[in-house]
Amino acid sequence: MVQSMGRVGCALDNAAAEAFDSTLKVEFVHRHRFTTRAEARIKVATWIADFYNTSRRHSANDGLAPITFERQMAEARRASTAQLRAEVA
Incomplete structure (x- = not known):
């Protein structure tokens, strides 16, 4: 791993x-040994x-795991769209 640096004086x-690098x-x-x-x-x-992009829970x-979160967001968008269509009709 190589540490990256931002602009001087701008910590964010x-x-x-x-x-992500820390995680x-x-x-x-740090839990594994690699030969090459x-x-x-x-x-x-x-x-x-x-693991990280699919199963690991993220604050x-x-x-929620990313896949679970995306499914919930997609379902919420579908429900919201259906509700808007029903209100317009």
Whole structure:
């Protein structure tokens, strides 16, 4: 991992990226040993695609996994659209 830096004096430039980097390191990288950089790249990418983006609960999603949150949002949009159509008709 390589630390990234934002502009001098602006701590919030990379807040989201830094928070993700911290989560990745604490929850995955520091708990595993990798024999090569290629292995590390593959395993980190797999963790992100198969766990972080699908199953891991996120505080930004009210503690829901991204897939669950997206399904609820889609259902809420469908219900809202149906209600608007019913009101117009």
